[in-house]
Amino acid sequence: MDITSIAQWASELPISQFIQTSSWAFPTIEAIHVIAIAMVFGVIAIVDLRLLGIASGSRRITEVARDCLHWTWIGFALAVITGSLMFISNGTVYITNNFFLWKMGLLALAGINMVIFEMITARTIANWDDGTASVPFAAKLAGLLSLAFWFGVIITGRWIGFTLYQIPF
Amino acid sequence: MQAFAESLSVTPLSFFIQQELWVIPWLQIVHIVALALVFGSVFMIDARILGLTGRSQTMTQTARRFIPWVWIGTVVLAISGSLLIIGEPVRSLLNPFFWIKMTLLAIALISTAAFQTSLNRNPAFWEEDHAWRGYIRILAVVALLVWCGIIVAGRFIAYIENFAVY
Numbered sequence: 001m002d003i004t005s006i007a008q009w010a011s012e013l014p015i016s017q018f019i020q021t022s023s024w025a026f027p028t029i030e031a032i033h034v035i036a037i038a039m040v041f042g043v044i045a046i047v048d049l050r051l052l053g054i055a056s057g058s059r060r061i062t063e064v065a066r067d068c069l070h071w072t073w074i075g076f077a078l079a080v081i082t083g084s085l086m087f088i089s090n091g092t093v094y095i096t097n098n099f100f101l102w103k104m105g106l107l108a109l110a111g112i113n114m115v116i117f118e119m120i121t122a123r124t125i126a127n128w129d130d131g132t133a134s135v136p137f138a139a140k141l142a143g144l145l146s147l148a149f150w151f152g153v154i155i156t157g158r159w160i161g162f163t164l165y166q167i168p169f
Numbered sequence: 170m171q172a173f174a175e176s177l178s179v180t181p182l183s184f185f186i187q188q189e190l191w192v193i194p195w196l197q198i199v200h201i202v203a204l205a206l207v208f209g210s211v212f213m214i215d216a217r218i219l220g221l222t223g224r225s226q227t228m229t230q231t232a233r234r235f236i237p238w239v240w241i242g243t244v245v246l247a248i249s250g251s252l253l254i255i256g257e258p259v260r261s262l263l264n265p266f267f268w269i270k271m272t273l274l275a276i277a278l279i280s281t282a283a284f285q286t287s288l289n290r291n292p293a294f295w296e297e298d299h300a301w302r303g304y305i306r307i308l309a310v311v312a313l314l315v316w317c318g319i320i321v322a323g324r325f326i327a328y329i330e331n332f333a334v335y
Contacts, residue, residue: 017222023328023331023332024330024331024332027324027325027327027328027331028321030274030324031321031323031324031325032318033210034201034204034232034320034322034323034324035317035320037201037205038201038204038205038207038208038211038320039208040205041202041204041205041206041209042205042206042207042208042209042210042212043209043212043213045205045206045209046213055234056234059226063225067213067222067223068213068222071216071222076317149221151202154198154201154202154205155198158194158197158198158201159194162190162193162194
């Protein structure tokens with residue numbers, strides 16, 4: 001079973017049919033998706049800016065991360081749920097959209113960047129946590145890449161809406 | 170308003186935004202990023218009021234860290250939003266969702282300013298446990314819901330045709 005037939009099958013589910021035909025369902029799901037993205041980007045940026053030394057400089061990185069990261073995950077879960085609902089309503093069209101594919105790729109890169117930071121770079125975090133020693137280049141780069149990838153996710157995500165049916169809306 | 174929207178739509182700037190098809194998506198992208206900074210900051214303040222995060226920081230420290238971003242983000246939102254209105258004046262200014270959004274925005278900004286003023290004058294009121302604590306928490310939840318309402322109404326501007334009765 002290839003991806004196109006899976007997308008086709010998903011788009012015929014009752015819930016997909018409902019999202020397609022209802023006047024309010026898609027806009028509501030999309031609006032919640034925007035709230036979720038605002039939460040993901042707005043909160044992850046706090047950690048990224050701390051790594052880059054731009055904000056929260058007086059606080060430990062681990063403390064900033066502890067205050068922020070679980071909210072980012074909650075926002076991300078909400079974005080995945082709402083995103084999946086939008087996807088299944090019209091999957092056969094989304095999988096042919098370049099911006100959609102780029103967005104998925106950037107999401108994967110954001111994930112890889114996070115794993116590398118958590119598994120490798122952050123091993124020595126005790127040495128540069130409190131702001132007295134300078135943050136290593138790899139950690140600053142992780143912060144910058146995180147901002148860049150999520151910015152890219154927003155850019156490509158918004159362009160999906162303008163390219164899906166070849167007419168701007 | 171109809172006449173104003175129509176006269177706005179024939180200005181050179183409006184023509185430019187309408188004709189260059191890349192302008193509106195990019196304005197919306199800037200709008201969403203600024204919105205994320207504002208929403209993330211408001212969220213951290215309200216979550217602190219609710220005791221859900223940042224407990225090692227005082228209310229004043231939390232507000233100093235995040236309120237400037239609310240105002241910076243709001244300026245970027247106002248600029249990108251104004252350009253979006255100029256590009257599509259009829260679609261926005263004659264749109265009920267737009268006016269719902271503006272009403273909620275006014276409430277949100279006034280309450281942010283009021284919070285800032287109150288915190289400056291009487292930090293203890295926001296810091297300590299007292300009889301008003303429950304009301305303050307309700308206010309924090311309402312403030313967050315108002316911002317969610319702004320986002321929802323903002324996104325619904327694009328879907329007015331789904332609901333238009335005229």
